[in-house]
Amino acid sequence: MHIELSKDKRYYSIGELAKAFDVNASLIRFWDSEFDILKPKKNAKGNRMFTPEDVKNLQLIYHLVKERGFTLEGARTHLKEGQKKTLDKFDIISKLESIKVQLTNIKNEL
Numbered sequence: 001m002h003i004e005l006s007k008d009k010r011y012y013s014i015g016e017l018a019k020a021f022d023v024n025a026s027l028i029r030f031w032d033s034e035f036d037i038l039k040p041k042k043n044a045k046g047n048r049m050f051t052p053e054d055v056k057n058l059q060l061i062y063h064l065v066k067e068r069g070f071t072l073e074g075a076r077t078h079l080k081e082g083q084k085k086t087l088d089k090f091d092i093i094s095k096l097e098s099i100k101v102q103l104t105n106i107k108n109e110l
Helices: 014-021 025-034 052-069 072-109
Strands: 048-050
Touching: 014 025, 014 048, 014 052, 025 048, 025 052, 048 052, 052 072
Parallel strands: none
Antiparallel strands: none
């Protein structure tokens, strides 16, 4: 699972993220209530607007819970104890996945 962040975009709606992660918007709202690391802004209507940093944190939560099978409590503990180290590893994995996609595209063009 890899989400491309636009350099020009400052906020992402919950609907955009639900589609990108292929989950229900209710799951993202639930994670927002469960993880202090997420701090979306709310617009005048009360809709959550997620920053690129929130999106990166959602990717990390998704990775821990959905891909690695952490419980919510386990993911919270993991984030609190080793947040910097975990984010660094996750950033490296994300960059490698992006490079893999690029290399695959180049290979397919040959």
